[in-house]
Every structure is written in C-alpha cells, then in structure tokens.
Amino acid sequence: MKRSMIVSLGLMVTMLIAAAVAAQMKSKSRGTDEWLSELHALPEIAATMTLAPKVPPAIDRNQPARVIVTLETTETKGPLASGVEYTFWTFGGTVPGPFVRVRVSDVVQIRLTNSVASLNAHSIDLHAVTGPGGGATVTQINPGEHATFEWTALTPGLYVYHCATPHVPIHVANGMYGLILVEPERGLPRADREYYVMQGEFYTAGRTMAAGHQAFAPEKARDERPEYVVFNGRMGALFGEGALKANAGETVRLFVGNGGPNLVSSFHVIGQVFRTVYPEGGIGGAVNHNVQTTLIPAGGAAIVEFKAEAPGRYLIVDHSLSRALDKGALGSIEVTGDARPDVFRALTPVDPARAGGH
Numbered sequence: 333m334k335r336s337m338i339v340s341l342g343l344m345v346t347m348l349i350a351a352a353v354a355a356q357m358k359s360k361s362r363g364t365d366e367w368l369s370e371l372h373a374l375p376e377i378a379a380t381m382t383l384a385p386k387v388p389p390a391i392d393r394n395q396p397a398r399v400i401v402t403l404e405t406t407e408t409k410g411p412l413a414s415g416v417e418y419t420f421w422t423f424g425g426t427v428p429g430p431f432v433r434v435r436v437s438d439v440v441q442i443r444l445t446n447s448v449a450s451l452n453a454h455s456i457d458l459h460a461v462t463g464p465g466g467g468a469t470v471t472q473i474n475p476g477e478h479a480t481f482e483w484t485a486l487t488p489g490l491y492v493y494h495c496a497t498p499h500v501p502i503h504v505a506n507g508m509y510g511l512i513l514v515e516p517e518r519g520l521p522r523a524d525r526e527y528y529v530m531q532g533e534f535y536t537a538g539r540t541m542a543a544g545h546q547a548f549a550p551e552k553a554r555d556e557r558p559e560y561v562v563f564n565g566r567m568g569a570l571f572g573e574g575a576l577k578a579n580a581g582e583t584v585r586l587f588v589g590n591g592g593p594n595l596v597s598s599f600h601v602i603g604q605v606f607r608t609v610y611p612e613g614g615i616g617g618a619v620n621h622n623v624q625t626t627l628i629p630a631g632g633a634a635i636v637e638f639k640a641e642a643p644g645r646y647l648i649v650d651h652s653l654s655r656a657l658d659k660g661a662l663g664s665i666e667v668t669g670d671a672r673p674d675v676f677r678a679l680t681p682v683d684p685a686r687a688g689g690h
C-alpha cells in the first residue's frame with residue numbers, strides 16, 4: 333500500500349474519531365440549562381378550557397407549545413339536587429373543574445391560585461404529570477396564595493386531576509376534580525360529537541333529597557356510603573336543558589372520568605353499545621370494541637365511543653343501579669333524526685307512559 337494512501341486513511345480515521353468525540357462532548361455538555369432554554373423557546377398559548385359537558389376542540393398544532401393553564405380553587409355554595417344545597421370545593425367554580433386539552437410533548441404550565449375567600453388550603457395533582465405528587469408537592473397553597481409549576485406531557489391519555497391537600501378524601505368528596513386530555517401526536521380519530529362526563533359521589537349529613545343546605549358527613553365518607561352519586565356535579569345535570577345531544581348516524585365520543593373519591597363506576601349507556609373503548613383512558617395501547625359496560629376506577633377515566641344509529645332518548649348510568657335510580661347517577665343523550673326501522677322497530681303499540689329505560 334502506498335504511503336500517501338496510508339496517510340490519508342489515517343487522516344480519515346482520525347477525523348472520524350474526532351467527530352465522534354466532539355459529538356459525544358456536545359451531548360454531554362447539553363445540560364439542564366440548555367434543555368430549559370429550548371423549552372422556553374416554545375410558543376406560549378393559553379389553554380382552551382371548557383366547562384362540562386363541553387370539550388375543547390381538537391388540537392390542530394403539529395408542534396409542541398407551552399400551554400398556560402390558569403385555575404382558581406374556590407369554596408362555593410350551589411345546588412346538589414332540587415331543593416338541596418351543598419358547599420362545593422372546586423377548581424374554577426364548577427364540579428367537575430374545566431376540561432383541559434393539550435398535546436403530547438407540550439410543556440404545560442399550571443398557575444394555581446387559591447381564592448382569598450377560601451377557608452382551606454388546596455393543591456392540584458394531575459395524573460398526567462410525571463413528577464412528585466403529580467404537582468401536589470409544589471402547590472399546597474393557603475387562601476390568597478398562588479403556585480406555579482411546569483411539566484412535560486410525556487404520555488397521551490385521558491387523566492383525572494384533583495386536589496391532594498390533607499385530608500384528601502374530603503377535598504375530593506367536596507368536588508375537587510376534573511379531566512385533562514393529552515392528545516397523541518396525530519390526535520384522535522374524528523368524532524361528530526365529544527362530551528365531558530364526570531362521576532363523583534357526595535356524602536351529606538341528611539339522607540338523599542333531604543332539603544336545605546347539607547353538611548359533609550365524615551363518617552359516611554369513611555364508610556363509603558354516599559347519599560348522592562352524580563354526573564357533572566349534581567343530580568340531573570344531564571337532563572332537560574343539560575341533556576347531551578346528537579343526530580342519528582353521528583359518532584359520539586364521551587370523555588368519562590370518575591372523581592370518586594371511593595366508588596368504581598360501571599359506566600353504561602342504555603340502548604347503546606360502545607363501538608370503541610380506550611380502557612382506563614390510556615391512548616396508544618389496545619382499545620376494546622363492542623363493549624356494553626366499562627369499569628372506571630376511582631381516580632380513573634375512559635374514552636367511549638358509540639354510533640347514535642336510531643333516534644330516541646338514551647340514559648347514561650352507573651350500572652350499579654341503586655346509584656343511578658336512587659342516588660342520581662343518571663343522565664341522558666337525546667338522539668334526533670329519522671326512524672331507523674332497519675336497526676330498531678316496535679311491533680306492538682307503545683304506551684309512552686310506560687316507555688321505561690331498561
């Protein structure tokens with residue numbers, strides 16, 4: 333081999349090694365500061381948040397952003413059922429709290445304020461957070477204080493957030509929970525309708541429907557014997573004006589959460605079959621098809637989809653049916669459109685007064 337070839341080969345090898353070493357050094361020198369400055373370069377946007385049963389529109393960004401989520405914790409009197417009042421502890425003044433929709437890889441900045449009118453400390457633990465306490469370790473704030481932290485949405489899915497201030501079951505039982513959706517990179521498949529439904533139970537001193545303002549009953553909470561099990565914060569929230577709506581033929585997606593704090597929901601829509609279920613709210617793993625009832629753990633969620641084929645009223649229940657019929661875990665979806673005798677037809681006359689739900 334000629335000497336000049338050996339020299340040039342040697343040079344090439346030296347250059348390759350030098351490049352490899354330089355690359356390694358560069359990657360080693362990529363410290364926290366550099367990562368943080370990259371994160372800070374993200375475009376900043378305010379989160380679009382909605383109150384139940386509304387869901388924010390699908391995200392149309394292809395790139396991550398810094399999403400600012402501003403929430404205030406409050407303690408507010410409101411209706412729990414007809415003639416029944418309760419002092420709810422809330423995120424944003426409602427039960428459940430606002431629906432937050434972000435995208436995987438987003439940096440989410442939580443700005444939490446505890447209303448000056450509160451009597452208790454509050455905090456937030458988002459199950460979507462990978463970090464100590466889901467944020468609760470850095471957000472324990474007294475009335476009038478605020479706390480801010482950021483986290484990167486590493487995993488797509490539908491997640492519960494809730495207050496995690498001692499005694500935690502009381503804060504959750506008083507209504508401090510909501511849902512956050514972390515969309516996958518390419519989003520979810522299109523659906524015609526999306527709704528936000530969240531179950532939770534209430535432990536009142538008086539029996540179910542006892543009139544007037546009801547105090548929290550710690551012994552009933554400890555024994556897991558709620559007087560109310562409801563969707564969206566009060567008995568009847570999803571009836572009448574509040575009924576969910578769809579047209580026959582549309583695909584309906586429900587983002588369903590269970591704030592608990594104690595009961596597991598056997599979530600079912602009477603007269604529908606879930607064509608798709610994202611069990612436990614996970615996105616990116618297996619989905620289930622053609623499901624009648626899906627279990628939603630306390631502090632868990634599920635995404636369910638069905639096709640509203642035939643018109644009519646479809647009842648939403650926790651199929652632990654005493655909760656639905658005696659304690660309030662009952663809502664409705666009104667489907668309008670042309671009759672679909674190919675899908676469903678009565679062959680004898682129907683007395684509307686007897687048209688029950690099951």
Ligand SMILES: [Cu+2]
Nearest residue numbers: 454455495503
């Ligand atoms: Cu709280």
